[in-house]
Amino acid sequence: MKKLFYMLISIFVFACAEKETGTSLYVAGLRDKVEIIRDSVGVNHIYAKNEHDLFFAQGYAAAKDRLFQFEIWRRRASGTVAEILGEREIKRDIGARLFQFRGDVQKEMQHYHPHGVEIITAFVDGVNACIKEINENPEELPIEFKLLGIKPGYWTPEIVVSRHQGLVGNATDELDYVRALHLLGEEKVKALLSFEPGVPELKLDSKINPNWLMQDGILDLYQTYRSNIKFLPEDLIAAIDETAKQTLTLELNESNEWEYLRSLDRGSVGSNNWVISGTLTESGYPMMANDPHRALAAPALRYMVHLNAPGWDVMGGGEPVIPGISIGHNGTGAWGLTVFETDNEDIYVYQLNPENKNQYRYKDAWESFEIISDTIKVKNADAVIVQHKYTRHGPVTFVDEQNNTAFALRCAWLEIGSAPYLASLRMNQASTWEEFREACTYSFIPGENMVWADKNGNIGWQAVGIAPIRKNWNGLLPVPGDGTYEWSGYLPVKELPNQFNPASGFIVTANENLIPENYPHRNAVGWEWADAFRGDRIREVLSSGNKFSMDDMIALQHDYLSLPARALIPFLENLTSAKADAEQARKYLMNWNFILDNDSPAAPIYMMWERKIRENLRNTLVPEKAKPYIRSIALSRSIEIITKPENYFGQNAVQVRDQILMKALEQAIDELRQKLGDNMPDWKYADNNYHHAWMKHPLSAVLEDDLRKKLDLGPVPRKGSASTPGATGSGNLQTHGASFRAVIDTKDFDGAMFNNAPGQSGNPESIFYRNLFSSWADDTLLPVPFSKERVRANAYEKFLLQPVK
Secondary structure (H helix, E strand, C coil): CHHHHHHHHHHHHHHCCCCEEEEEEEECCCCCCEEEEEECCCCEEEECCCHHHHHHHHHHHHHHHHHHHHHHHHHHHHCCCHHHHCHHHHHHHHHHHHCCCCCCHHHHHHHCCCCHHHHHHHHHHHHHHHHHHHHHCHHHCCHHHHHHCCCCCCCCHHHHCCCCCCCCCCHHHHHHHHHHHHHHCHHHHHHHCCCCCCCCCCCCCCCCCHHHHHCCCCCHHHHHHHCCCCCCHHHCCCCCCHHHHHHHHHHHHHHHHHHHHHHHCCCCCCCEEEEECHHHECCCCCEEEEECCEECCCCCCCEEEEEEECCEEEEEEECCCCCCCCEEECCCEEEEEEECCCCCEEEEEEEEECCEEEEEEECCEEEECEEEEEEECCCCCCCEEEEEEECCCCEEEEEECCCCEEEEEEEHHHCCCCCCCCCHHHHCCCCCHHHHHHHHCCCCCCCEEEEEEECCCCEEEEEECCCEEECCCCCCCCEECCCCCCEEEECCHHHCCEEECCCCCEEEECCCCCCCCCCCCHHHCCCCCCCCHHHHHHHHHHCCCCCECHHHHHHHHCCCECHHHHHHHHHHCCCCCCCHHHHHHHHHHHCCCCECCCCCCHHHHHHHHHHHHHHHHHHHHCCHHHCCCCCCCCHHHHHHHHHCHHHCCCCCHHHHHHHHHHHHHHHHHHHHHHHHCCCHHHCCCECCCCEEEEECCCCHHHCCHHHHHHHCEEEEECCCECCCCCECCCCCEECEECCEEEEEECCCHHHCEEEECCCCCCCCCCCCCCCCHHHHHCCCCEECCCCHHHHHHCEEEEEEEEECC
16 A cells, blocks of 8 residues: 555656657667656666667666766766866876776676676767767756866766776775874774774784874875865856855865764664565565665765666666666566675885885885876866876885885775676676576675575575785785785685575675674675674564565664664663753653654754763773874774773773763753753754755855755755664764665565655756655655556656667
């Protein structure tokens, strides 16, 4: 009944819009006719007569919807941002060029599918066909191009296989760890940071002076090229008013607070997926649910599409600039992903030849850097000539002339096969668990927990990723580049953790530690995992013994019960405060159900109290000099400190702990009064003045109010936290979370439910730019049809792409 209601709402919303039926478009590069039916949710269903045209049409249609997103991706991938934004982006472009894939592009494309060269080339040709049309009709350029005074550039396969956006390794963490270690010592660092499973050794090789690693700039090129672009008022071709400039200044200042609050979520930010067997479902068939968590933005990060041609019938979501589908179903099986921590980066430190600074010591000899000259074009300035340097291990990120040392980053993701998500092409055609698992062996970046459910009754999990084998170290600290620390190849994907049809009837992954006890390849996988709260709560619900429906799975994706609250609040039972308002707040908490919604003032009180506990623990336990490297204490470790204070506070440990808890509660009340007013019974957690979300366009901060309102979405109140299955962050503003969701019952693929907020289109003038935002804000998914009969019945508009003869 609920599913029918959603469908009727979807049809009603768009019934009044004018339908276009059979609009013909002539597109150079096609080999035959292609039919595209856009449904009422905004998803394009592409029906082609051959594989080439299928992926050509995918690239063409996606570029039509997301052209500015394509252009920003192209410029970041190719290191050409300074061409449009000037000198401030030179470092970004240098980093992008330094870390670009320089291997055999033909072998690279063929890795992802037996027809990989043809598929990726066809996709690029489709993108370029769209760009050619737009450039020939500049009046049709999306608004962002007009504001910036630019035109889209043409694509090459190298752009598709770029790694610039990949979720990769721990290079930045390595620097933080070694700096904290130098300042605090190994015992203190291990007490404050969370590593699992097991206890790693944190000892810097004696050949490296730790002071070398304390200086700025070591990873600047790496960090800059991977950061998001921030537009400024001067980037626009038209001047903006003073109000807009003031808004920009305010938002840039607020971004510092947002970065701090995001650091609180570091142990919890991630994704959820699970599969359950037919023994636990009302339909009797397996189900798959997935809600990957990434930055919230407009337009959406992901793009949904249905691809149908001989040998292909697959529907779901992926990134618009990549062919294929990374999360979805193919009428036989359904699959989803969350991040699995493979440590695929290592910082190497080299001694330079005093007589020739372009040489470094490797074993008993001097080796020369490989040097590649490059030219960076810069808007309103002279081009910059740079010399990219490489050691046998990887790109040189910093040369320290004073100490005669150099630093390079070894990146497994520069190997063939490491373009993010492209191995999904093989997964898209899998019809059995064995075929799906074999397809997983080609998936290197990012490290992921791939789950599978099929209509034949099977469920499975295979961790994937390129995992370097380290025989004599754990990968957590920089190492000498003199040959004493070398990778011994890569672990075969099938030797990463996996499971098939477990007796429990379900498999859950939520970025937490799932490494089996006594796992034989310990140093090939990561040590840094998300807190287990989200996964544990999902397992708790799935272990209830109930039979689950689609509605139950959607509700679990939006479950807001906080396990940390359940663990922390009992410590308040025997405490009291001399302050009446803090005592009132304590009583609210003691009578609360631990659900982070708006049923009582307890939810806002708890979340601010949790935040203040962590702030106070960090202020108490982390010396000021180490705070830049220990930005927060994980919530799981914070609960451990509260539970076992004797391990952290010495004499009178319980008293110290209790003082911290009450001080945090009193501070929480003081801050909440400023946000929510003096009347505690009226306090609401999911509130635009407290826990809320925006989906902001990249140009938002530099636009005038009227245009900003057209491009941005929000604010909207949000329930939950970073630790609940419905993950919304622990700060005031939700910056990350699940903008894409999928719930699929393998009995009825026509009934698969999705959301991809704020919408499929990147054009603010399209009804599909923001049509999914309100359903996302209301925790609602919508059905996306699969059979052609249902697709036609739910059509909003139709296009016929025809080749130019």
